Amino acid sequence: MRRVIVGVTRTLLPAAILIVGCQPADVEVVKLLPEPPTYTLPPSPPIVEKEPVKVAQPPAPRTWLEGEPGWVPPGGFSKRWTCIVIHHSATGSGCASEFHHAHQARGWDELGYHFVIGNGTGSGNGQIEVGPRWYKQKHGAHCKTAENYHNEHGIGICLVGDFERTRPTARQIASLNKLLRFLMANCSISADRVIGHREAPGAQTACPGQNVSMARIRSTARNLLAQSP
Ligand SMILES: [Zn+2]
Structure with a gap:
């Protein structure tokens, strides 16, 4: 035993x-009695980080993102837009149709800007007119730079007025802020990429005039974008 x-x-x-x-x-x-089996442990599988479970969120309110009639292009927003260029008309008065004809007289196919914000002369004070280029999501003709980058990728906004001598009206600034917020949100453009024409590389111009502070416009735009809809 x-x-x-x-x-x-x-x-x-x-x-x-x-x-x-x-x-x-x-x-x-x-x-x-059988020999005790020997085991070779298989290699440990790699640790895979699990994707966090995505919980469906209710759609965010879109009232301000929808903008005004004509602001949403019928074919959707182009992916080409990476910056916004602010101009003044350098004239005391005017409107989109007036500039459209002036630009055609220079040999351009149509209004070079995408938007025109009136000062109460040719159009309403603070009225935002949408140009045909925006409707088609077509490149602009407002800011000539190397390789035409700012025309190809910049949304052109013109405020009617000569801001070397006067200032934009309060309604023009209010409309500009509203439009900037809409464009920045829908085209994923940061406030840093909202520039005055004179800030474009190589630009030989004072546009949009010495009385327009681009730093202030960017600061306001940044704050507006940070607000919930
Ligand atoms: Zn300009």
Whole structure:
């Protein structure tokens, strides 16, 4: 009986005793017991970070994102827009149709700007007129720079007035802020990329005039965009 137990692991002892109970005393029971299997653990699978569970959010209110009639292009927003360029007309009066004809007289196909904000002369004070280029999401003709980047990728907004001598009206500024907020949100343009024409690289102009602070326009735009709709 001692012989049988020798070599049997402690854990196998009850089984060994059980087997011994069924065997004649002189059987080499130990040899009948299988060798304990050896296991080679498979390599651990790589730890995969689980994607956070996305919980459906209710759609955000879109009242201000929808803008005014004509602000949303019928074919949707082009991906081309990366900046916004502010101009003044450098004239005391005017409106989109007047500038449209003036630009055609210069040989351009149509109004070079995408939007014109009136000062109460040719159009309403603070009235935002949408040019045909915006409707078509077509490049602008308002800010000539190297490789024509700012015409290809810049949304052109013209405020009627000569801001070397006068200032934009309060309604023009209010409309500009509203339009900037709409364009920045819908075209994913940061406030840093709202520039005055004179700030474009290589631009030889004072546009939109010494009385327009682009730093203030950007600061206001940044604050407006940070507000919830
Ligand atoms: Zn300009």
